[in-house]
Amino acid sequence: MERSQMEETDVLVIGSGIAGLSAALYSAMGGVKVTLATAVHLFSGSTFFPGTWGFGLVGPESEEDEEEFIKTILSLGKGVALPSLVRTFVEKVNGSVDELEAMGLTLLKPSSEKEGEKEYIPCFDHKHRRWRGLTKKNLLEVMPGLLAKHGVTIRPFHKALELTKDNERISGAFFIKEGKELVHIRAKAVILATGGLSGLYKYRLTTDDVTGTGVGMALRAGAKTVNLEFLQKMIGFVTPGPKTVHNEKTFEASNFYTGSGEDLLKKRLPEGISKEEVLKLRALHGPFSTETDSKYLDLALHEELQESGQKGVLLRYDAEKVKAQGEFVKTYFDWLKEEKGVSMDEDIHVAPYMHASNGGLLIDEKARTSLEGLYAAGECTGGMHGADRVGGLSTANGIVFGKIAG
Ligand SMILES: Cc1cc2nc3c(=O)[nH]c(=O)nc-3n(C[C@H](O)[C@H](O)[C@H](O)COP(=O)(O)OP(=O)(O)OC[C@H]3O[C@@H](n4cnc5c(N)ncnc54)[C@H](O)[C@@H]3O)c2cc1C
Structure with missing residues (x-):
């Protein structure tokens, strides 16, 4: 020194x-x-x-x-x-x-x-x-x-x-x-x-x-x-475009799959709670919260990663549902393509990340x-x-x- x-x-x-x-x-x-x-x-x-x-x-x-x-x-x-x-x-x-x-x-x-x-x-x-x-x-x-x-x-x-x-x-x-x-x-x-x-x-x-x-x-x-x-945890990409934010406004057009190709939420949600309802609630906030049934999405991801030992869970966007969404979502996907080279048609792997302190x-x-x-x-x-x-x-x-x- x-x-x-x-x-x-x-x-x-x-x-x-x-x-x-x-x-x-x-x-x-x-x-x-x-x-x-x-x-x-x-x-x-x-x-x-x-x-x-x-x-x-x-x-x-x-x-x-x-x-x-x-x-x-x-x-x-x-x-x-x-x-x-x-x-x-x-x-x-x-x-x-x-x-x-x-x-x-x-x-x-x-x-x-x-x-x-x-x-x-x-x-x-x-x-x-x-x-x-x-x-x-x-x-x-x-x-x-x-x-x-x-x-x-x-x-x-x-x-x-x-x-x-x-x-x-x-x-x-x-x-x-x-x-x-x-x-x-x-x-x-x-x-x-x-x-x-x-x-x-x-x-x-x-x-x-x-x-x-x-x-x-x-x-x-x-x-x-x-x-x-x-603190706040949110979902981000593992591959491609590591550490890219998964925009919460796209949850309703997001499908998550286990390593064996099963629908993750259908496999993991508690009885009586529908996948559509969880995704709709989860689209209301980027960071994880324990306050509503939206929490089951993050818990499902976490459990899947813990049990499978994989680094990320497979996400595939539903292109038709993406199209039905508005200006904000279009801006996000345009940015994703231009800046990160990631298109919505690709297989993306995601995981929860620490993101900000409250x-x-x-x-x-x-x-x-x-x-x-x-x-x-x-x-x-x-x-x-x-x-x-x-x-x-x-x-x-x-x-x-x-x-x-x-
Ligand atoms: C992916 C992502 C998405 C977000 N989206 C939003 C959003 O849409 N809206 C919103 O309001 N917020 C959002 N946030 C949170 C928001 O970006 C941050 O809370 C905000 O930018 C923090 O600003 P800051 O200046 O306090 O700290 P930072 O921007 O983190 O700056 C900290 C600075 O301190 C320096 N530093 C750290 N330690 C030392 C040290 N020991 N000595 C000298 N320098 C040091 C760093 O180098 C850096 O320059 C998001 C955050 C992330 C990561």
Whole structure:
């Protein structure tokens, strides 16, 4: 290991997914000196995961929808989401997303006649909300220019190891630079945006830099966490196109088979529960949930993999049923062909993967952790979501609380 170097800044942001980018941008717009340090290259983490088309960003449909949206998030949270964070999020999300759009970020919107399609209802939700689509390509078009314009200093390939304290106040962090040099970055405030805990799992639908080490560092420094036991697992491809997300809107057109060619659900479902009903319910959410009979799909996959020792279960799409679905599903299959080279006619093998954390560091409405000088935003935090979460709120959560932290 080479000798340590020291740098000084006003605000140190750790992590360059959506939460870190939002935090760095807004800190810098406030006129302070900002350093954005990140474990691998700039623009990394789940936000830039190559196995999905992009992300839904969801907000209330109108001001009148805000109270209902808050109620829905808290009810899905099963008593463990924190009302103050949920309210802050719901009141700020549309404005925060619109502000990024005004700065030049292109967002996808449903064409107006398609807004009524059920595919635009977010995961676990029961009604339409405001939906915007965020693609990696569109983020990459605008973010480099915005960071440069506001003078953010970028420190790629800086892996944070430990937070440092002056008395009881967090005062920076130690990093390993490019795997060989120890660097101490001192700061007046630190914002952690290091993503979720997927790195703790062998089978994960995230990039390998999402390790959970940020939460570990904060815990060692004395920070509090919330809801760490609530995580999201979803179905992904094993072959072809490994770690590609199986889009839940396609469940009703999905047939799963055992190694001997039997219909998996017919073999495994408990008596009295139909395959059609399970697939219909499962199409309402990407991540696994224990709340409805949709759970029997994931349990069947899991049992089959355990018993057969295979790495994936065979999936074949029903082309006629796919055709009958709407714009959202067509966008997914077009993306699958263009980006992953996978066509819906192929034999695909799938398995459950860890995908995102619902819990993490405890923050308040101002994105403050329980430690002085330490703020946090995005998937490394908890409390905004509870046991289950409405789809499209994780990326949006990074935008909103990244901005607040910044
Ligand atoms: C397949 C998939 C589909 C998804 N779909 C949706 C969706 O449709 N809608 C939605 O809202 N959400 C979705 N999510 C979740 C959402 O993408 C993430 O919650 C969100 O992008 C997390 O952003 P983040 O900035 O908090 O963390 P990340 O984007 O994970 O960024 C973490 C950053 O921290 C860095 N880092 C980690 N540890 C260290 C360290 N020790 N030192 C320095 N840097 C470190 C990483 O390199 C990375 O730059 C999806 C996630 C996946 C994987």
